[in-house]
Amino acid sequence: MPHIDLPNLPGIRGPMAFRPETSKPLNELVEVLLRHPSSLTPGERELIATFVSARNNCHYCQSIHGAIAAAHLDGDEDLVLCVKTDPNNAAISPKLKALLVIAGKVQVDGKNVTSEDIAAARSEGATDLEIHDTVLIAAAFCMYNRYVDGLATIQPHDPTLYRERGKMVARNGYVAANLTNVANPPAELVTR
Template sequence: MPHIELPNLPGIRGPMAFRPETSKPLNELVEVLLRHPNSLTQGERELIATYVSSQNNCHYCQSIHGAIAAAHLDDDEELVKSVKQDFHAASVSPKLKALLNIAGKVQQDGKNVTAEDVQAARNEGATDIEIHDTVLIAAAFCMYNRYVDGLATFQPQDPALYRERGKMVARNGYVAANLTNVVAPEPAELVSR
C-alpha cells in the first residue's frame, strides 16, 4: 500500500498523476534519453534502463522497461532476462557490454566509473554521446527507481500487463503514453493508506 494517497495507477504512473507538474519534465527527460535519435538503438537504451532498475531491485521499472526493450527487440524477452542476470554472457554487442559495465558502476556510485571503463567503451566503438547518455540513463533510473519504491507504489506482478503497456510505450513514446495521467485525480481514484 502506498505511503501517501496516490491515484490507483501502477508504478511511477501513480506519483506522476498525483503531481503532474513534476511528471512533465520527468517524462520529457526519459523521452529524450530513451527515444530521441541516437546511435544506440531504443532497445539498447531500454536495456540499460532495465539493467540499472534490476540492480536497484525495482520490480516495476525493470518489468516495464524490460517489456519496452523486448518490444524494440523483436519480443526477445530471453535477451532482456539474460542482460539482467549476467550481461557479460548476454548476446549483446561488446560495446553495449562496456556501456552496461559503466551503467552498473553509476548505479552503485558514480565515482566508481574509471577512466579505464570509459576507455574500454571507446575501444569498443562507444562515442562520447553514448557514454554521456549511458551515465545519465543510469543516474536518472536510480532516481526513477527510488521515486517508485520510496512511495511504495502499487506494482503489479502479472507480466502480461507489462508486455501490453511495453508495446504501447515502444510504439507511442513516454510523453504520449502518459498524457492521460497528468490530470488531477478524482478522489475516487485515490488509493488510501
C-alpha cells in the same frame, strides 16, 4: 500499499498523476534519453534502463522497461532477462556490454567509473555521446527507481500487463503514453 494517498495507478504512473507538474519534465527527460535519435537504438537504451532498475531491485521499473526493450527487440524477453542477470553472456554487442559496466558502476556510485572503463567502452566503439547518455540513463533510473519504491507504489506482478504497456510505450513514446488515460485508465492497468 503506497505511503501516501496516490491515484490507483501502477508504478511511477501513480506519483506522476499525483503531481503532474513534476511528471512533465520527468517524462520529457526519459523521452529524450530513451527515444530521441541516437546511435544507440531505443532497445539498447531500454536495456540500460532495465539493467540499472534490476540492480536497484525495482520491480516495476525493471518489468516495464524490460517489456519496452523486448517490444523494440522483436519480443526477445530471453535477451532482456539475460541482460538483467548475466550481461556478460548476453547476445549484445561488446560496446553495449562495456556501456553496461559503466551503467553498473554509476548505479552503485558514480565515482566508481574509472578512466579504464571509459577507455574500454571507447575501444569497443562507444562515442562520447553514448558514454554521456549511458551515465545519464543510469543516474536518472536510480532516481526513477527510488521515486517508485520510496513511495511504495502499486507494482503488479502480471507480466501480461507489462507486455501490453511496453508495446504501447515502444510505439507511442513516454509523453504520449503517460498522457493517455491518466484520468480514466483502462481497468487492466489499474490493478494491485
